Amino acid sequence: MDRDQATRQGPGFNRRDFLKGSGAAVAATAVTTAVVEQQAAAQQQAAKVVSAAPQAITLNVNGQDHKLTVEPRVTLMDALRDDLNLTGCKDVCDRANCGACTVLIDGKPVYSCTRFAIEVAGQKIVTAESLHSAEKTDLVVEKFCEHDGMQCGFCTPGFVMAVRGFCNEHPKATLEDCRKGLGGNICRCGTYAGVLQAAFDTAQAAK
Amino acid sequence: MKSFEYARPETEAEAVSFLGEVESTAILAGGTDLTSLLRAELVTPARVVDLKRIPSLHEVTKVDDGIQVGALVTLEDLARNPLLGDYRSLFDVVDGVRAIQVQGSGTIGGDLCHLPNCWYFRSGYGLLAMENGESLPDAGDNRYHAILGNSGPAKFVNASRFAPALIAWGAHVRVIGPGPQQAEWLPLEYFYVTPRTSEQGNTVLKPGQLISHVWLPTAARFASATYEVMQMEGLDWPLASAATTLKIESGIVRQASIVMGHVAPVPWVAQEASRNLLGQRLNEETASLAADIAVARATPMSMNEYKVQLARTAVKRALLKALDQSPV
């Protein structure tokens, strides 16, 4: 049959000899890099196991610390929306699939529905609201307006954050790069043509 | 979502210990699957153990006989790590995940443990999707279900996207727990099981265990590729996939491993098809023949015969793609 060991091919073949001999425990190789150390140091020295009851945490959002008390099961998305009234991240799909709740965490675009609030305490969270004020408007927001990468606008802040994160990581991205990298967001009105141009322009403008 | 305790171990030993303290636990890696499962209350653990702060799980290290990859290495890190540059079939998988958010959060360990996307399972009918003793996929809509290994009660397809490529490389996984010092390496191929009763899971993991690392053998002189049949260009699941690792010398296939994904409750090792390639010159014709052999024993269900063709195509294209990438 197909799962017959004896006829297995492939480079991993030799590992079995090793396994036969060892059988039991293998010590872990744990070499900590500077990056991970830094991250760990920055993290709150909270208790390592917390109960299901509401916990006092501090979230750093858009450069400001916010104290809130939430159960471990509260997602970052819900905490942002319901506790901090930062509703630019939208609650759409229930399935970590549509991108409407995208925020930046330590500079990287993340579905905020896939993180628990307690988990990201101490990390730097950036939401769409921070990209536009009377003083300053982020280029991504400008480009979304210029190319009309929006209709009803409901998916737009999540898409804006995905593009912001994408362009941070992929300066000078081509149109094809944008098509491949931005498939994590759904727009029902069908604004992809404008979004694509906005993403491309923003990437091209990166220094 | 039901309430749960939250544990944040900082070492592997702590993780095992935190997992052992309560009866029902869930392991949080990148969160891209677990949060959905929790929200749908398909898993209802008393405690969620978040592995993100265990430094060793984020490491990619060179070991004597290959590369060791921590279970929490993200797709993005995997694709960027120079140590993994020769494992083209893994890169193909990352390239197919068309969402920067999932590339940045999703982890290799999380992918390996991703629970099936079977819509009956996701609607709360369990892995075997039985109701009143009857198999729902058998009687209902099975257009995305298994075409191989489906003679028992399990009809779902394994959801892992990396498993076919990793198995084709002969990867092993390191499973730690439930005892404080327990750790064991096993071939990834044997990590997956086809459940026969509703009490069984789809992997060998027992309560209190987790995957800490994946080991890959040295890549030198091997070519590899993954071909995923994707209906959509964005975040979507393959309808079928195939991965292959080949050693080709002077144009002749000397070693071959072909593994299909999303066609059976486990990643499906196409042994006969692989064997048939040995000593052959790989070309369109021999690749097609291997693909035919790979699906020859398929037993499609009432609505998914088309997946046989998809799996066949995936095998053929993975082989030809690997040939393109072959060093000579």
Add this chain to the structure above:
Amino acid sequence: MAERKVGWEPQGQHTIIGKEVQRTDGKQKASGQAKYSNDANPPGTLFAKLLTCPHAHAKLVSLDVEKAKAVKGVKAVQIMAEPGQEIRHEGWPIVAVAAERREYAEDGVRAIVAKFEVLPHFVDEADLKGAEAAEITDGGMPAKLTKSLGTNKKGDVEAALKDAKHVHKGYYGVHTITHMCLEPHGSHAAWDGDKLNVELSTQNVSGTAGQYVKPLGVDAANVSIHCDFIGGGFGSKFAVDEWDVACAKLAKTTGRPVRLMLDRATEMQIAGNRPSAFAEVTVACDANGKVTAWDSHHWGTNGPKGSTVALAVTPYVFDPPNRNRTATGIITHCGPDRAWRAPNHPQACAYTDTALDDLAAKAGIDSLTFFQKNLDLTNLPHIYAPELEIAAKLMDWKTKWHPRGQGAGQGPIKRGIGLALHTWGGGPHQSNVQLKVHPDGTIEISMGSQDIGTGTRTCIAMVAAETFGVPLTSVKVNIGSNKYPQAGPSGGSTTIGGVTGPTRRTSQQALWKIFDLVAVKYNVDLTTLSAKAGKIWSGDKEVCSWKQAASLVGPMALELTGGPVTEEEGLTSKQVGGVQMAEVAVDTETGIVKMVKMVAVQDIGLVVNRLLARSQVYGALIMGIAYSLSEERIMDNKTGRFINANLTDYKLPRIGDIGDLVVEFYEPESEYKRGVIGLGEPPVIAPGAAISNAVANAIGVRVPVLPLTPKRVLESLKNKG
């Protein structure tokens, strides 16, 4: 300038209208600062969740909510279904629970004990014979699931078929899709004494307050409906729903504001869908390719009511001299339909223009030539003919055309092109306007309208700015409240015509009053006055600034109100035609269809905002690509459930799935002169047939049912021999 006549300037003479102007609320939307009903969260807000029925057909046997009331954080429960009640589809609301936090509301829902007696169901929308044979009860009595929706005959089809040179028989279909608004249906309700204030996600700001009167006993005048932004409607958000009433009741019971929005699965199950349609068609033409006869029977479902696409739009656009048509509705245990962008038309187009294209292939005639030959059977030949020429150039049709399945493509990837055409009304709705010219020169316009994504605020502001010759920033637009002058609902592509017409007329009237004041004050000839670039001019001579002119209105603002547009005014019109061409690449080894290019040539009369108008067409094309290639409601016959009611399995296109989109407006002076005509719906009609025709052209075989998934494409390829 001299003559005081309501109307638009001649083509080419507007300075703002017709240009590409960015949304005035774009930055708010893009930065997440725009607030939707789903975001309403004033202090004290409770969050509500629904318990719904997981069965397609059942009887609610018993219901116990006592444990839910005792759950931590739960403040109230509202029962929405009584024991003994028959449930006719999955997702039926049973109980609403309001709690301090959403997770507590979920705990409350989990604590409810609802027992159901499961009854036999029928959910297979394509299976007419199965529906006829199904043994289903309703209210305990045997139920008949099929309903005749009529038969209608013209001419002599039998004789025409006998005389015809080519006769084609085919089967076509399109499955149900949902609206899938990203903002789910729902509302935030707050009581202030006997006044009810609702943040309602609605396409119908002015028309929904009255719907609270009967269920709540509240005075209509005491209901405020507010909706600054709506996260998608597409025809599904005209009414106050039972869960909105439950939300208001929970708010009353608790004395707290309550927000209740549907979760994603429930949104898909019960908040609207587009009916399916499947058709058996016989169509015939003479030796010249002239269509002489049509005979069809179509069926499908819209859920419990048992209807499908209207007989009247069959066949679609083309009306041959001899024609029989019959329709049958199927009652299913599926969620109920709601108006979906261009109701009836996309499905009718999908089974008409495909059948015609198959007939063309049978007759050995280039599809473009075939459609051109038959334009005199349509309502708008003078529109379609030039549009087809334009589209053919943009698609490079002549170069790309090849007989079916005979493309030069290499390997398994086959290219093909196809076309289809459509029509839509798009006349204006009834909207009233209040306009104020403030003495400081700012202009304020209020309408009880809404922006469903069209850019309502922007278009109103553009028309006023154009008329008064002021910058957009001088115009302040108030919409989104039923306390503003009553405006029509945003449906049927009626909004832009409906709001810009009254705005133009009332702005012109206000400007004339100001001209009267300017003429006296500056002693200039009234008949020479015009307003441009922030100034008032007498001929070429500057008279005063706009601010100086506005200051003449006195200490209080000049206020005018205006009623809906009338046909005679010439500001708006209706009935447009559009042509679309699609190019696809089909992988014949996987059945995967990729969009290469789509061309849309659309008549919309006068274009108000070219940037936003193009967006509307892009959006329609992308929605069309969705239901053509991947999007469908999948009802599981075994469980009776909407088994893909989630955004993983309900496959919508992403940014990489759309190919190149080319949009061209057909706007010769003859069409421009008709004024503003709505655009939201027409371009969503033709993609199904155009894409299906392109796939048939590519692979040489018709894939009869939309969406054209790998499964269906491979099955059609396999069965062709």
